[in-house]
Amino acid sequence: MNAARAAAATAAAELAAQRADVTIRELHGLDEMHEACRVLDRIWRPDPGNPLITPELLRVFAHSGSYVVGVERDGRTIGFCLGFLASAGLHSHIAGVDDGVRGRNVGFAVKQHQRAWALARDLTTITWTFDPLISRNAYFNLAKLGAVPSEYLADFYGTMRDEVNAGTETDRLMVRWELTGAHAVASAAGTPRTITVDDAGARAVVGLDAKPDGSPVVGRRDGDTVLVRIPAEAEELRRTDPPLARAWRYALREVLGGLMAEGHTVTGFTRDGWYVIDRHQETQA
Structure with missing residues (x-):
């Protein structure tokens, strides 16, 4: 592990969390997993018979060393993120924050925490998918974080029965975030990858x-x-x-x-x- 690099990433993550006024921590207990699922239900509003993920599976992910974190403000859980090991490094599968805190740099704080967590484990690439039609997500991922699209995935998840994705085909862009690259380092320092x-x-x-x-x-x-x-x-x-x-x-x-x-x-x-x-x-x- 490059200790200096990991330490710099941790410091950047702590500053981002402070600025967003949140605490981000790994989850372990089953009660915490139930609360995480309640957060996901608030954000995506899935069909009750088709949950996005179960508390039991989240606990398995956490116990086996995956990235399972909650985001708290004023003692209340307002966000959640799950990532697991993949061929490229860490794959960030799902992340979300309550509607009331969107646009307040909470998502940025989560990604900086995720970057620091990965670098501390000698993982230098994080991948994830997002809907390429959502402009704010495209700007956040490509400009603010400096991730790079690697693949266009048509109708990747098929039909989804939550309120966010219902009625639309689930095209996604797969992106790669090279954590030691110039764009990620600049992102950690608060400098977006701007282009006009x-x-x-x-x-x-x-x-x-x-x-x-x-x-x-x-x-x-x-x-x-x-x-x-x-x-x-x-x-x-x-x-x-x-x-x-x-x-x-x-x-x-x-x-x-x-x-x-x-x-x-x-x-x-x-x-x-x-x-x-x-x-x-x-x-x-």
Whole structure:
């Protein structure tokens, strides 16, 4: 283990938790696992007959050395995260915080704690998946943390019966977070990986955009850089206009999924909702 690196990560994690006004700790007891499941139920609101995970399984994960943590504020559990060992290092399977504390850097504190936990165990990569249509998650994962998409997974989980995912196909982006890389180190110091559309250059093309009515329109994919827009509030679209939400799902799968399947690299996500894909290597070959 690189002791200095692990110590720096721990210090960054402690500062992030302090700034978010939370305590993050590993869970062990069965009562704690029941409370963790109640948190998950509040966030995802699953079908009672189809829980996201059971307390008994969480206890097995914790006892066998997996990453099982709760997030507390003022003596109340407001968040939870589960990660387990995988071929790449640590795979972060599920993480969530109560709606009332979103946007207050709690998620950032959890990821910094997870990074420190992994580095203390000589794990240098964390992977996880997220819905590529959710703009705030894309910005958090790719810009604020500096993770890099590695694979587009169409309808990865199949039909899910919780209120968050109901009625939509479960496309996901798999991302890799290289914990000792420059972007993760900068993230720990509070420096996001910022990128703008203007950075794309003169040979950029728009591969996916929105029409004036808000519907998606597929464009070109033959530039050095391809810009791919997503709607600002896809979750709201699912509730108010399910056909339009599905249209965006299929268009993003075609364009972003297609480009990634061809081996092109997602280099970032802009604050105003664009994926930036680099095609320079193919153009120069």
